[in-house]
Amino acid sequence: MNEKGKAEAERRAKLLKMRAERLPDIKKQFEENQKRNFNANFGPGGKDEKLVAKKKAAKPAAKKAAKPAKQQKAAKEAKGSDVKLLVNTRKGEMVHHQRMLSQDVNAQATQHIIGIPVNKSRYNGFKGVQLTQTQIRTARPDKDAVRIIPIGGLGEFGIGKNMTVIEYQGEMVLIDMGTLFANADYPGVNYMVPDSKWLDDNRDKVKAILFTHAHLDHIGACRHLLPFYGPTVPVYGTAFTIGMIKKQMSELSEVPDMNYQIVNPLEHKEIKLSQHLSAEFIHTLHSIPGNTSIVIRTPNGPILLSGDWRFETNPMDTPADYDRLREIADKEGFSLMLNESTNIDVPGTHPHSEYDVGDNIGKVMDNYATGRIIISCFSSQVKRIECVLREAAERGRKVAFAGFSMINNVEVALRAKSIKVPKDVIMKMEDIVKLPDDKVTIVCTGSQGEMNAVLNRMVTGAHRHIKVKATDTIVFCSSPIPGNEPKIMGTVDGLLREGAQVIQHNKTHLTNIGPLHLSGHAYYEDHVKFVTDLHPMNYMPYHGEFYMLEHNAEMAENVVGIPRDRIIVADDGDIVELLPNKTIRKNGRIPVGNKLYDDADQQVNEAVVKDRIHISREGIFVVILTISKKTGRLIKTPDIVSRAFIYLDNSEELIGKIRHYLRAKTDHTVASDDDVKALKESVKEDVTHILYDATGHTPIVIPVINKV
Ligand SMILES: [Zn+2]
Ligand SMILES: [Zn+2]
Numbered sequence: 001m002n003e004k005g006k007a008e009a010e011r012r013a014k015l016l017k018m019r020a021e022r023l024p025d026i027k028k029q030f031e032e033n034q035k036r037n038f039n040a041n042f043g044p045g046g047k048d049e050k051l052v053a054k055k056k057a058a059k060p061a062a063k064k065a066a067k068p069a070k071q072q073k074a075a076k077e078a079k080g081s082d083v084k085l086l087v088n089t090r091k092g093e094m095v096h097h098q099r100m101l102s103q104d105v106n107a108q109a110t111q112h113i114i115g116i117p118v119n120k121s122r123y124n125g126f127k128g129v130q131l132t133q134t135q136i137r138t139a140r141p142d143k144d145a146v147r148i149i150p151i152g153g154l155g156e157f158g159i160g161k162n163m164t165v166i167e168y169q170g171e172m173v174l175i176d177m178g179t180l181f182a183n184a185d186y187p188g189v190n191y192m193v194p195d196s197k198w199l200d201d202n203r204d205k206v207k208a209i210l211f212t213h214a215h216l217d218h219i220g221a222c223r224h225l226l227p228f229y230g231p232t233v234p235v236y237g238t239a240f241t242i243g244m245i246k247k248q249m250s251e252l253s254e255v256p257d258m259n260y261q262i263v264n265p266l267e268h269k270e271i272k273l274s275q276h277l278s279a280e281f282i283h284t285l286h287s288i289p290g291n292t293s294i295v296i297r298t299p300n301g302p303i304l305l306s307g308d309w310r311f312e313t314n315p316m317d318t319p320a321d322y323d324r325l326r327e328i329a330d331k332e333g334f335s336l337m338l339n340e341s342t343n344i345d346v347p348g349t350h351p352h353s354e355y356d357v358g359d360n361i362g363k364v365m366d367n368y369a370t371g372r373i374i375i376s377c378f379s380s381q382v383k384r385i386e387c388v389l390r391e392a393a394e395r396g397r398k399v400a401f402a403g404f405s406m407i408n409n410v411e412v413a414l415r416a417k418s419i420k421v422p423k424d425v426i427m428k429m430e431d432i433v434k435l436p437d438d439k440v441t442i443v444c445t446g447s448q449g450e451m452n453a454v455l456n457r458m459v460t461g462a463h464r465h466i467k468v469k470a471t472d473t474i475v476f477c478s479s480p481i482p483g484n485e486p487k488i489m490g491t492v493d494g495l496l497r498e499g500a501q502v503i504q505h506n507k508t509h510l511t512n513i514g515p516l517h518l519s520g521h522a523y524y525e526d527h528v529k530f531v532t533d534l535h536p537m538n539y540m541p542y543h544g545e546f547y548m549l550e551h552n553a554e555m556a557e558n559v560v561g562i563p564r565d566r567i568i569v570a571d572d573g574d575i576v577e578l579l580p581n582k583t584i585r586k587n588g589r590i591p592v593g594n595k596l597y598d599d600a601d602q603q604v605n606e607a608v609v610k611d612r613i614h615i616s617r618e619g620i621f622v623v624i625l626t627i628s629k630k631t632g633r634l635i636k637t638p639d640i641v642s643r644a645f646i647y648l649d650n651s652e653e654l655i656g657k658i659r660h661y662l663r664a665k666t667d668h669t670v671a672s673d674d675d676v677k678a679l680k681e682s683v684k685e686d687v688t689h690i691l692y693d694a695t696g697h698t699p700i701v702i703p704v705i706n707k708v
Contacts, residue, residue, distance in 0.1 A: 013513070029560065066139030067616075083664045085686055085691035086657065094692040099416050101698065105613045108185045108605060111157045112192065112594045113572045119155075119546075123553040123569040125576075125586030139588035141167065145577035146298040148336070148540070151592055152194035153217070154239060155546040155571045156180060158483075159342060160217035162543055163194045164622045166303065168295050171274040172205040175294060175305055176212055182596065183483055187612040188600040193221040194572075197589040203228060207274035210281075211237035212307030213291040214244035217379060222248050224595070227256040229673030234259045236279065238273065239416040240290030240382075263285045265292050268324055271333060275597040279326075283321040284309040287520030288380045289418035294327060300578045301335030302328060304536065308340050308543065310519065312527045314353040317385045318328030322533070329534040335582050337536035339554040341544030342521035352515050357477065363513050364475055365395050365441070370500075371471035372440040373397070375518075376447040378476050379405040382413045385443055386420055386478055392420035392441045400432040402454040402466075415429040431464050447478035459494035470499030475518045479505060524555065531560045540576060567603030590676055611700070619645025619699040623658070626706045627666055632675075635708065638662045643692075654694045658687060676705055 116136070126135075128682045141147070144387055146168045152161030153176075160180030166173045181501070182189040201517070206229060214237075222245050226235070235258055237245065242260050249255055249552040263271070266280035272278045276299055281292045286308045306323070312320070356636055365373055377384050385401075392399045401407050413419040432440055445456025457463040469701045476493050480488050495502050508514030523532065531539070539562050541552035549569045556562045570576055573592035576641070578584050624639040638659055642648050650656060665683060683703040692698050 019607040057275050063109045082559060083661055085689055087689055091689060094689050094698060097224050097692060098698050105610050108613055109609045111487060113156060117571045119571055121550055121569045123567045125568050126329045136589050140577055141407045141587060141629055142577055144580045146300045148576040150542060150570055151196050151199060151591060152572050153543055153550055156581050159544060161192060161194050162218050168276050168298055169208050170205050171277055172276055173273050174200060174206055175236060176210045176218040177225045178217040186609055188598055189212060189604050189609060191597055193224050194591040195595040205692060206233055209235045210279060210294055211234055211241050212294055213286060213288050214241040215288055223252055223689050232255045233258045234261045236261045236263050238263055238265060238290030240418045243412040247408055269336060275503045282324055285315055285317055285320045286310060289382050289413060292493045300580050301582055302332050304334045304337045306339045308520060310352055310522045311350060316354045326533055334536040335481045336538040336543045336578050337534060338540045339531060341541045341548035343519060343523050344527060344552045345522045350688040351521050353517050354383055356518055357518055358386060360392060360513055360516055361387055362391040364473060365391055368473040368501060370438050371473055372437045373473050374442045375443060375477055376444050379445055381407045382419050389422055389425050390442055393425045396440055398427045398432055398435060399425050399441045399443060400427050400429045401443050404444050420579050429465050436469060448481055448484045449491040456491055460504045468495060468498045468500050473501040479517050488528055528556055528559050531556055537582050540568050540570060614700055615644055618697045619643060621645055622702045623689060623697045624704045628708060632668055634663055634666045648657060658690055680705060
């Protein structure tokens with residue numbers, strides 16, 4: 001056996017040993033789970049039988065209401081000649097195709113919550129029975145209730161747009177103003193911002209705005225929403241969070257005058273927000289500096305908003321202040337806990353610490369010592385960046401940052417004293433590239449495969465200073481955000497094609513180096529411990545897609561033992577009341593929605609998105625008719641423009657057919673505007689039919705009529 005083979009055999013043996021060591025733990029966890037009292041929900045017979053029976057009884061009425069109103073036929077007589085269309089398909093087929101398409105387009109463009117969302121969860125506040133319009137109309141608020149109203153962040157198709165209102169007798173407090181990144185279903189849309197007319201109407205009632213931490217899903221919408229409140233409403237957050245908000249606001253053409261208040265959560269200060277409400281920030285750990293949970297004290301008891309959090313046994317940051325949380329839980333008792341749901345589906349607990357990630361980054365530097373090291377991670381992972389700086393300094397390497405957000409965040413972290421930087425390690429990008437390869441470390445954005453981020457530009461050669469080469473080692477210190485996997489694979493492919501070494505988190509078996517990332521969110525067992533320790537009277541999952549909220553609620557009932565009627569799975573816009581007797585109920589809704597923005601921060605109308613989806617599927621077809629004012633006849637051959645539909649040069653027969661139709665159609669006078677309108681309608685319908693007959697598609701047909 002040669003040296004290489006020997007090393008490989010050793011590596012495999014080591015891996016097998018690691019696996020064997022882990023096996024008993026996995027087995028043990030499985031056995032413990034088996035012993036758990038997964039009550040009636042999971043017992044024989046499935047879900048609660050009474051509930052199922054009730055739902056069945058409620059069904060016929062719902063069915064009746066859901067019956068579609070009879071389609072009214074638009075039997076408008078089209079003016080102009082009735083031209084016989086040379087088609088083989090019935091018009092009904094085309095109409096059916098158009099209806100299905102329109103349904104698809106609507107479903108794709110409005111995945112966010114509008115109106116009354118379907119929510120028949122057994123935790124929906126109505127024992128699993130769907131909320132109705134009548135119930136909302138007749139809901140009477142209890143004047144002594146504290147109202148908790150999620151404006152965004154609950155049960156959407158991604159995690160983001162987090163924003164919660166807490167209200168008591170006309171005094172309102174806002175917590176977080178986040179954005180949600182749009183997926184590929186929303187062409188040309190970059191992100192979404194919570195939209196609530198109700199919030200606009202109640203602007204004068206807002207007494208304070210609080211931020212848990214500086215991730216974009218919590219502060220991203222500041223530039224759109226904060227300016228409305230001005231300097232009279234204090235804005236509270238930790239030094240790093242306020243620094244990040246200020247940075248974002250400084251990018252506005254008109255920087256608003258705001259009343260920022262920096263909070264040090266370790267002081268346990270009670271901040272009076274209004275006559276009846278006060279707040280206390282609690283230091284917790286996550287994947288960003290200055291992270292907090294927030295306690296709002298109300299006349300009906302304290303409410304805990306967990307914010308985003310994870311447990312860490314050996315943190316780089318100051319350990320989380322769980323003692324303070326437990327103290328409040330034991331002395332005052334939480335009337336309600338809102339707990340984030342992101343990783344509720346991940347079993348177990350965090351297996352390693354941020355230090356392990358740091359050690360493994362060092363290992364990469366040792367194993368690939370002769371080349372450049374390019375490390376890609378989230379720009380808000382300030383502690384991870386600190387690890388890179390430390391490991392690099394120990395090995396005499398220099399570090400440069402690439403990417404707008406990366407440089408921004410490091411600056412804010414330095415100012416907020418959230419990062420320790422060793423001497424003489426950081427260099428500018430343009431200077432570091434002049435050093436020998438074995439001294440170069442670059443920390444950049446692009447770990448999610450974003451097309452415009454630094455990493456991709458380094459692959460394509462579009463980056464000003466660096467082109468990836470075969471001696472480079474690229475490290476992905478991140479996990480894919482669900483949905484981003486194909487883009488990341490694209491980036492990895494590009495890097496491998498250049499001959500570079502790629503090291504990814506969660507692929508330890510390929511290089512024997514890892515873990516290289518630590519999720520910022522607690523796992524299932526962490527949630528069990530957290531909620532058990534804080535024993536809230538009422539429980540409301542937030543910060544998650546619907547399945548996460550539901551699984552979080554199931555955890556609270558089945559494992560922690562909170563009674564079902566004290567758990568609510570709410571949607572954006574639901575009004576949850578915490579009553580003086582410390583029970584909770586859902587009581588009414590406020591209208592909520594989304595504002596869509598493109599990557600130039602310009603608002604995109606939903607109708608535009610729908611058009612884009614339609615065009616992307618079926619294309620666009622424009623016919624331009626030039627007709628004589630006098631005779632109404634065609635003066636010249638109709639111009640035809642096809643975009644994203646058929647390639648005209650290959651479609652002579654079809655185009656000929658349409659031109660023939662148009663000539664026959666325009667053999668009479670069109671004098672009045674009404675005539676022109678009717679002709680347009682008729683041409684649109686007929687041309688669509690001809691195109692559908694030939695291609696099976698119904699592009700957007702736009703007739704243009706010029707009278708000369
Ligand atoms: Zn976060
Ligand atoms: Zn978050």
